Amino acid sequence: MAIESLKRIMKSAAVSFWRNGWLSTATVLVMVLTLFVIGGLVLSSVLFNTILASVEEKIDVSVYFLPNTPEELIINLKSEFQKIPNVREVAYVSQAEALERFRERHKDNPVVIESLQELEDNPLEASLNISAIDTLKFQDIVTAIEARQEPTVDKINFRENQLAIERLSKITTASKTTGAVLAIVLAFVAVLVTFNTVRLAIYTARDEINVMRLVGATAWYIRGPFLVEGIIDGALAAVVTTAIYFPIIWFLAPKLQLFLDGVNMFDYFVSHFFEFFAILLGTSVVLSVLSSILAIRRYLKV
Amino acid sequence: MIFFENVSKIYSPTSTALKGVTLRIQPKEFVSIVGPSGSGKTTLLKLLTVEERPTEGRIFFDQSEVTMLRPKELPYLRRRIGKVFQDYRLLPTKTAYENVAFALEAAGHLTKEIEHDVPQVLELVGLTEKIHHFPHELSGGELQRVAIARALVNRPEVFLADEPTGNLDPVNTREIIRLLLKINELGATVILATHDKEIIDSLDRRVVALEKGEIIRDEERGKYII
Missing domain, CATH: 3.30.70.3040 (Alpha-Beta Plaits)
Incomplete structure (x- = not known):
């Protein structure tokens, strides 16, 4: 029985994904945008930290001996x-x-x-x-x-460099804070956009949900296909986004190499490919499933 | 048996749908609820399927008090009650077959049973040839017959029809009413809400007349008089 229900939910989700083609495409595209921002944040934080670390490494104090x-x-x-x-x-x-x-x-x-x-x-x-x-x-x-x-110590070169060191240190610290705040704001906006898109998609299905309740479908049986569809949307969006990043990074890597002490961004991307994809996949699936659950809640009352 | 005990439904201080309604309906009865728009017919039917809950009073279906059911128990109640509407309410992305099959799937029936029952019930309503058509490819009368098939396929004890002929021409109207009588003959209680005088007069069955949320008349072999 449970397996039969699960099969039906899967099938119903796949069919509805296909028959609501335009809506599915729109939802996936919005999620691609969201993931693009999130992927960008992940990559630029790697970039940023590499640059900052190399700057910080260069800040040192020398103690000279007679x-x-x-x-x-x-x-x-x-x-x-x-x-x-x-x-x-x-x-x-x-x-x-x-x-x-x-x-x-x-x-x-x-x-x-x-x-x-x-x-x-x-x-x-x-x-x-x-x-x-x-x-x-x-x-x-x-x-x-x-x-x-x-x-035996002749001199320490800190005093003459003190101002420069402190200023540089403050700049790197401020950059880190700014980066983090910017990342949070962007991620928040992206999440909100996705949430609202999923909500709209479910809003269009409210009559359908009503009918399902009427013929005696249980709450989970109604929710199921929407959740599975959310997973499909999320997975597709993650694949598309990763595919978009490939050529972009390949193109930018040689230009960025100068700032990165010779580190090639594309090599980094390729070697961390699965981590990157997993982050996007996890984010999008969790995001769309959570949005679906929240959005569908109000239509399931009574 | 269905029993409404002193039921009131007040949506807001200025909108009272039902006032102190007490109504008893026996198994296998065919009851028409009549009255002008806004008299509370739809609300009465919604209370039985717990799409709305009464402000006052209690409602019984068999031994259970439906007003006390928890949300989790409602799907099981609704599987025992078939319901059709003026606007059909079919799922637009599913074919006639899938719409009917959906009610059985939701109730957890086996695929084998579904494949056996769905064509049978579609045949009963005379739609064998349009079994794989989508709702937008069907006429009003056909849509209502799919809706009836869907409500019927779970073999409900009670069949609710809320203005089922409101959008139909006289020929289709007669066809739908003929189906409702057949459903009643097969053993289900039928409650028909309508304001179609001709239907009521031709039925010659029990008529309950509502006005402004109150029962003003309840006759065993009634005519449409308001």
Whole structure:
């Protein structure tokens, strides 16, 4: 009996989807729009976070050591610094490495290279580059290092860069908040549009629902086909949306690569394809089924 | 047996559909409810299928008090009562066959039974040839016959007809009334709401006359007098 009913509900949903062709198409298209916005939010948040992370990575503070400070001492301090709260990473740059980097940076400037060659000693200092988990709290890290009053520390470049670091940190934080708010607003609008479309679709079927009640159909038997139709709509919309994103990302990926430290968006999309599709499918099916249940409720009373 | 006990239905302070109606209908009876538009005929029928609930009073169908039924129990009540309307109320996206089959499907009958019963009942109303037509391909008389077949297919104990001939010409009207009499002969209680004088006069059955929500006359072999 239950299986028979289930079969009937499925069949009735498929038939009604087909016979109400235009309404089904309109509903699916609106859901495609919704999913397009939601997919866009998912992808742009990945994009955004990658860019922000790469900016944050570049914010660091260097602690310079007097020339001839023994390497073991610096290595020792490195592990000490690592224990300071909020420190993400400490990287050691030896004197030789610093010189190498300096040369590399100024290789197009013969005057600098020549004057460097005239010097007998390496004039550059070894350093520890410290990056923070929360770049807004660099101040605390620097204070902790300063409090140790290490005799071998020459200077910390935080003070001169303080303003720039703090400003950049504030910008990244503000961007994250703005992004989140924007995402919520857009998602809300998209959900509302879908909900209203489904409601309209069910509104057109209100006489039908009335007749079903009249011939003695139970509430679940009436609801069933609408829910199954909701699932069909949702699944179709997810497939269509994913298909639309393919060429768009393929086209945009090379242009975005510059901002993304060489990460190719299309490769990312392909490797996360199933996650992406699952998010869209889940969103659309849950959305349309929930909308159907809510919309049909008022017609099922008595 | 159907029993309305002092039933009132007040939609709003300015709109009272029924006032203190008490009415007893025996099994296998053929009763016509007559009265002008707005006299409460439709409301009376709606109360029996619990599409509306009375403001006052109680309604019994067999042993059960329908006014006390919970929403979950209503589908089972409605399967025992067949109902047709002036505007047919067929599902526009289903064929004649599917419309009739739907009532059986909803009641959970087996596919085998449905395939057996539906053509039979469509034959009874004389629609064998248009079994796979959609409602928009059928005439008014044919639509009403599909509706009757749908109401009939669950073998209801009571058959309610709310102005079933309101949109039909005299030939089709006679045909529908002939079907209602046949349904009654086959053992169902028939309650016919109408304001068609000719029908009532030709039937020569019990007539209950309503006016402004009150029963003004109840005659065993009645004529249409208002």
